[in-house]
Amino acid sequence: MKTKLSLLIACIVMVQAASAQFHIGIKGGSNITKIDGKSFKDEFRYGYLLGGFAEIGLGGKLGVQPEVLYSQYQTRVDSNFKNIYQNAFNPSYNGNVKLNYLSVPIMLNYKMGLITLQAGPQFGILLDQNKTLLQNGKDAFSKGDFSMAGGAQIKILKLRLSGRYVVGLNNINQIDNRDQWKSQAVQLSVGLAL
Secondary structure, eight states: OHHHHHHHHHHHHHHHHHHHTEEEEEEEEEEEEEEESTTBOSOOEEEEEEEEEEEEEOSTTEEEEEEEEEEEEEEEBOTHHHHHOTTTOOTTOOSEEEEEEEEEEEEEEEEETTEEEEEEEEEEEEEEOOGGGOTTOOOSBOSEEEEEEEEEEEEETTEEEEEEEEEEOSOOBOSOSSSOOEEEEEEEEEEEEO
């Protein structure tokens, strides 16, 4: 009887400790993005992000924060685009490009009081693309993007205020190798732990 009671108390304590170390939540915010390459204007454009996150404590000051986000990247093609890709350019195209990604960042968290430093990889899967970019229907962008992200998050009770810089590491140009395209973004978001 004593052993069963001790086991029950140990289980209750472990469940309480685990629930204190685990939170899920929702977040939304702004992407300030650009695509690097000779084909694109050297400017940042605005998009948005929406999704959810989980905070998993690893004990002490360390934790992991996986997220699933719907992220929109926007950019404009430069006049160099039609010079480099003459056969693929549609003269009626207005130059705007919207890339919608399902992004999965996996952040390592280091807690320093109210502020948490974050760093880790981000995997992006292109959900759709602007098909008017190319007359021949070829995919203009690869189906995935691998990036590294770093930033900070402020935790105030259940509120999470985050800022990150995300830099793409692989070439997302699927037309040819004449121009390397890489993404970068500044992400500002507000989250709520449930």
